[in-house]
Amino acid sequence: MAVTSQQIADAAGVSRGTVDRALNNRGRINPEVAERVRRIAKEMGYQPNRAGRALVMSRRAIKIGVIIQPKTPFMGKVMEGAIEAKKEVEQMGAEVLIREIESMDVDQTINTMQELKEAGCNGIAVVPAEDERVRNTIDAFAAEHIPVVTINCDIQGSKRICFIGPDALQGGRVAAGLMAEILPKDSRVLMISGYPTNNSNKNRISGFSEELVSCREDIKLLDVQYAFEDDRMSEMITKGMLKEYDDIGGIYLSASGVQGVCKALEELGMTGRVKVISNDLTDQNKQFLREGKVQFLLGQEGHRQGYEPVQILFNKLFYGNEREAEFTYTEISIKTKYNLV
């Protein structure tokens, strides 16, 4: 059985209160006694009982705010993860407020952060819009000792305690590695991005193109096309490009637009002949994967991106846990029609 603080107290010949003062450096204790207690606690391998601690901590209201971006299938996964974590920490007496903001708007992001702070949140997890003002707000929160965790896309250099999300550059490289394996010799490859301003997108495209060029010299890369996450746009691009070049063997999408590409390929009767790889693991795209219209989808573990930040904030507020790692890249999972869940 686990060692209790009472056992430490008995072994040290003091009271439990003294043990508490020694281990939590609360002062009002003879330094020699404190040292002895700490030594004994270490020897006996004392670990505070999580349940007892949780119970007493339930008095200080831990309130965690979560800000999630507009409703996309991926954000739905993030939401699910956040809700699961919410249920768990609520059983420990904490409170979680989840806000879904309507647009990827900078003002709304900042306003919601302020609102959550005023509602008494002592920790915030946020899918941030990329902007200097968001960075400033994060830093201001940090200065007020309200820890912030960034989700999915990081605000580099800001004072968030950590970032939970995928390594976009690597995400592109993984796609490139797969493309390199399945492409026939001397093919041309089309890259379709979302918004040119989105950092994740940019990084994925960089990772993809650099890696593909370096491991398959025979392949010719077309210039990046921007579909602005619009399926009609991606359809048009696909049709246009396939008409212009007859040696396109693969299409890579760094963001959404898979549906448009599939539609174009189908109408041109090239489904399966042109390989499609995308970083957008949505339910709709999974269906295309099952049907063989898409060869690989790369996932970013949305569930974990919602779940982890809440748990990290809870642990920090609960135990004063410091997290050494500033960045936690979630795994990049490769999905084929066979290993879908």
Added chain:
Amino acid sequence: MAVTSQQIADAAGVSRGTVDRALNNRGRINPEVAERVRRIAKEMGYQPNRAGRALVMSRRAIKIGVIIQPKTPFMGKVMEGAIEAKKEVEQMGAEVLIREIESMDVDQTINTMQELKEAGCNGIAVVPAEDERVRNTIDAFAAEHIPVVTINCDIQGSKRICFIGPDALQGGRVAAGLMAEILPKDSRVLMISGYPTNNSNKNRISGFSEELVSCREDIKLLDVQYAFEDDRMSEMITKGMLKEYDDIGGIYLSASGVQGVCKALEELGMTGRVKVISNDLTDQNKQFLREGKVQFLLGQEGHRQGYEPVQILFNKLFYGNEREAEFTYTEISIKTKYNLV
């Protein structure tokens, strides 16, 4: 903030003891009052506080036994997961005994199970040897209300409360899907299994061959070769087969033996030309993956297979949780040189 049983009591105009009797069906209560309390609890969304419950439950010693098979790199991962779960549940007052048995021996498996039962374990997680006697022991434990969870390889039809491990058949199919994507036309494929008696191996080979034949009619499958998890054996097989057939384009290993295959390919100067896919995600094999000697490795989430069973048993013993799903297949992850962790 979360609702407490005291709040339910106040709302219902009764004492907390009555609420407890109503919600836990402990009798000695007016049925009408019980019904009213239950209704109010439901309305107010009452969920017992996990910490409070844990604290009071720490009196009844929850003791969980874990039996892990001989030291292989994969089992090391399972062990890590089990140790992590052990730490977590020990903070809740439970106890976890982990036993690593030396060989995949049926007698030793059974003896260790008995030993753990005599040590007072009220739940067992075991990586079972496949044998009728093991099945009988599991059923006997179930009859004594000691829940058993099977890890990694299931004893089908036994009275384990659930199984945590990969779906071997599907693992083979995933490999086949990848092989089908990367193989040149009209190639021959070599399949190397471990022991012919091992069910997981058998299933993987079945899944692989059935799926590959069904989606690539041009491919010719060679008869399954057995390397008995021995690298010298797999090396010999590879060399022999490559000498006999010059059109082998891919090698699939359902178990270990990757090193031997890589060595053979290297000596024959065919590294990279012959595609290698294996279900054995070990650190050594990861190195081959990084070096491009292996194209894909399929993982079975060893960590989760150690972690989950302990948590499931803890929850069952703690809450009396029934788990509906008898089987929990862990995800089959696809690893390339780019998404290794």
Added chain:
DNA sequence: TACCATTGCGTTCACGAGAACGCAATATGC
């Protein structure tokens, strides 16, 4: 010397849930 501040420690309460215990009021047995 009288007074207050500080130190060093033990004691006690609080947290939420489970369960034993106790105590009335009613029911049953003879």
Added chain:
DNA sequence: GCATATTGCGTTCTCGTGAACGCAATGGTA
């Protein structure tokens, strides 16, 4: 009609921890 179950409920203790409180003994100041 009295003794003894049984029912229905409130009260109290327990778990382990954190923190407030209390109380002596000492230190310093006027």
